Each structure stands twice: as structure tokens, then as C-alpha cells.
Amino acid sequence: MGARMRAVQVARTLKNLAMPSAAPGSHVLNRRLAPIMCQQTSVGRCRRSSSTESFAWSVGSEPGSSTGAPVGPGAREDAATPGSPAGASGKQSSGRESAHEEEIVDEKTQVLRAAMTHVSKLGWSESALVEGAKDARLSPAIVGAFPRKEAALVEFFMEECNRHLEDEVEAREKELSSMLLAERIAQIVRLRLQMQIPFLSKWPQALSIQAHPMNAATALKQRAVLMDDIWHAAGDRSTDMDWYTKRALLGGVYTATELYMLTDYSPGHRDTWAFLERRIKDAVDCRKTAQEASQLAQAVSMGLSNSVSSLFSKGLGSQKF
């Protein structure tokens, strides 16, 4: 996790170097382009290995590759062609990647996909997987290939949604870019939470599965990645000290809204979205407050150090005389 985060940060820093004025929403493509572009634009700063790593991560997190293969063949190929023009090779790479995704739909993924259709009835359970296997015309014994059973299903759904979110955001790029940052984030969180509506009645079960110590690590990672994706989609490219604060704040807002939604029976989940907006407003205020507090602290410490040093100089001076 730590290494990955670092890799993401590296990739992001490089991306900022490569493309300082990126439009919000185009981050998906950017992320895929990043290694290729940085190899061209800032060869001096970019070690090949780190770019490969970050690129591999973005491929590895595609839900298509549920086997968890860290580096898809496409990734290696792309990373190994530094000389090609950025635009052209970028298009090629994303095309190749999607072809790769389709190929990689192995039996396990088939089962998970089919099982999703049974979740609203059977819950996030082994029986849903068994039914899914039957639908995929595979022997239900394949369920044994998922060591953490229902957790695999929840994780699959999370990944699928996270990927879907990227596409959604890409599709709404124009609409989003005309919004304020807070609105933009609210909209993206809403898009993401809407994906869970079909499974809302079973979502508490999914949350409890995710909270299980065996699954918590993966669940946390997926959430961290989701927060990352949301900030990215919102067009935030900064890598300053706020990086963790922002993600933590958004994580709090997202989780609070997710929980609120579970007991929201208002038509169209109106209350949830109002709740979300309020939380985001709070968070923005909180960030401002934090910034103000840090500025205040700086001012105070400067003032203090001034007075201390003046005291000292006075004290020393008085001794002299």
C-alpha cells in the first residue's frame, strides 16, 4: 500500500510536470499516458522503473484482471516504447488495453459477473457465487477458487464500480469542468454512490464483509484508491502537504454519506444528496479552517520567535552593559 501510494504520487508528480494544465476529467487518459509522456518530457527526472511501476498499478487495478496480475502484457509493451509520439502511442495503448481486458475475462471473472445478478436476492454470499457459476455454465465447485468467497464478490463489485466511475466522469467531462470544486466532488461522489443503489438492501452485509479483519486490508485499499480517483476526477493534481488531509476528509464524507444512504427512504434518495452537500460544505470549511489555523500558527510562531530573539538580544545586551 505504501509503495503503491508512493508510486501513484510519483506518477502524479510526473504527470504534473508533463501536463501542467490538464482539464478535469481527462485524468484517466492522462494516467495511462503518464509514463510514456514522462519518458519523453522529463527523461532526466524519470527513472524508467518508477514509471513502469505506476503504470502497472493502473493496469493492475482494472477489474478485468481479477487474477491480480500486477503487470499486464500491454503495460510492458507500452512502457518499453519510449520513442513513439505521445498522442499516437497513447491511443494505441488504450486500445490495446481494452482489447486485453476483454481477453482476460477468465472463468473466475465470468462467475463473479454472473453472481452479481443474484446478489440482490441472495446477498453477498456463497450461494450467489454458486448461482453465478451455474449461469456461467461452470461447475459450482469453482467457488472454491475464491478463498475469501463473498469478499471476492464485494471486492469485484467495488473494482467494477471504481472503473465504471472513471468512464462516467470521462463522459461528463464538460458538465463537470463548469462546476466549482465542491460541486464537482459532490457530483462525483453522487455518481459513485448511485451505483450502489441496486444493492442497497444488501449493502450493510457488504460493509460488514469489508470490515472483517481478513478483508479489511483490501477494503481499505480499494477505498483509498476510490478517494484518489475522486480527487483526480475533480481535477485536483496537487501533491502538497494537503494530500493526506484531502483524502481523509473525502473519505469521511464518502463513508458518512454511504451510511446515511442505508436508512434513507426519501424519494430518489433526496435526503442523501442534501446530506452529501452539507458534508462537503463542512469539509471545505474544515480545510479552510485548517489552512487558517496553520497560517495563524505560522504567524504566532513567527511573532513568538521574534519576541524571543528580541528578548535574548535585549537580555544579552543588558548583560553587556
Place this chain on the structure above:
Amino acid sequence: MAMALRWRGCARLVFHRSGSRALHLGPLEQPDSSQAQSQPESKFTNFGFREVPEQEKSKLVGEVFSNVASNYDLMNDLMSGGLHRLWKDRLVSKLAPFPGMQHLDVAGGTGDVAFRVVDAIQKAEQRVPGTTLADADEEDQTRVYVCDINPNMLEVGKKRAKERGLGNAACLVWMEGDAEALTLKDESVDGYTIAFGIRNVTHIDRALKEAYRVLRRGGRFLCLELSHVSTPGFKEMYDAYSFNVIPRMGEVVSGDRASYQYLVESVRKFPNQERFGSMIADAGFKEVEYENLVGGVVAIHSGFKL
């Protein structure tokens, strides 16, 4: 610690012991044992530490089983300290049986594994009401096939089934058959287990191919077998136990030292975890993995037909 236990398996004919033991020990013509195992066309195979012509192995193994049959359960418990029950439980929990499953347990004459599978399926049915046997089609009905080459072992299993109240259960099907030439149709079962049996099969690769053939896509192969201990210290203890204690124990309990000598020797001749794993992969199985129990005294190998 435990050595163990389940010898089942593959004996077509029952020979008189003293007669066959003297047979076929041509020291001059002994090929390397590992070659003998990896090449199906080779004419010799191992029987314990001895090299015997291939066609003799099944007879010799059959003889072993008829010798030990009467005290089979007792000896299993004695040798493993009762652990073999836990190993079999572990095997079945890995299998995760589900209602409507078609399962094949090879070399399972005494029904140890089959009964556990039936129990697990019944439990699963209770957990998931709605998918009961009653509303399933005739073809979808849960079936556990118990296959053993040795009719004596099957008789033991049938007797125990009656004791457990499963005497007339439609879900249990007892069949006499060879692991290398199963009578089931292609792609007809969801699960295949073989517990303490594959060691006694003459051509392991053929048995694995048969397993692959009868499994449906997505079906699981599970093999519980005595395997190799590599932990220093523990290995010495284990070897001392198995070469000194077990044959003597066999002598005292069932008056048959040779059969138990065969048991401990055949375990040493069996391919180690890694090699057996690659043999399973060679038969076409995917996601092959193994789990060592008690430091490798037994290993559960698993593979999927995808």
C-alpha cells in the same frame, strides 16, 4: 506424530501374501524409480522400496489391503493419533460441497470422505433453504459416487453407511472401479477427491488424466496424501517413528509387519509436494496449489479444471 493412514485403493486381485512377495525382484533389471514413475511405458514401478513389474503392483497393493482391512480403522487411528479424521475434515471443508453437487471420491471404499461430503451438503441445504433436494430435477440431485478398486473396502463402506442410516440413501452410489479407467462419463462430476489413494495407483499420470476427464469445467480436484517432511529435526523424528514404530505397531495389532512396511516405504517413493503439483498441472489442471498439514506429513493438493 502421525503417519498415516488411509490406504485405499487399487487392488484388483488378492494374492496370497507369501506367494507374491517372493516374486519379481530382479535386482539386475531395476530401473531408476523416478523414471519408472514418470514414464508410463516403463515396465517397472515401485512397490515400497522394491521395483516390481507394473502389472504386479496392483496385485501387491490389493494384497496389502486385504491384509489390513480388518484392522484398518483401528490402525489409522493408532498411527495418526486420530489426526486422520481432522485431515479428512480439512479436505472436505476445502471442497466446500454444495447442494446438487455430483461428487466422486476415488479410492474411498470405506466411505470416510463420502460421509463427510454428504454431511456437508446436508448442512449447506439447511443454511440455504429454497435449494433443497426435493425441488431439484432428477439429474440435478446430489450424488456422491464412491469408487474403489477393492470390493472388500467397498463392503466395509456399505456396512458403515447402513450404521449411519445412509444404507438406502439415493445420494450415495457405490461403484467398483479403477482410478486409471473410470466408468463415469466425461464432464460429469463437480468434485473429485482421492484421499490416501493415489500413492497406490500404478500410473499416477493416467489417474490424473481420468480425473481431468470426468470433471466438469470449473470442477475441483483435491488429493489428500501422505507427503514429504522437510523440516530438519522433525524429519528425523518422523522417519524414526515411521520406520520403527509403525511396522511394529502393525505387527502387534494386525500381525502383519510387511504391509505396514510397504506403507511407510511407499510414502517415501511418492513424488514430493512440488513434483506432484507439477504432475497435476501437467494433467491440465489450473490454479494448482497445495497445503501442508503437520509440517508435510500430509499434503492436500488442489486444482481446477477451467
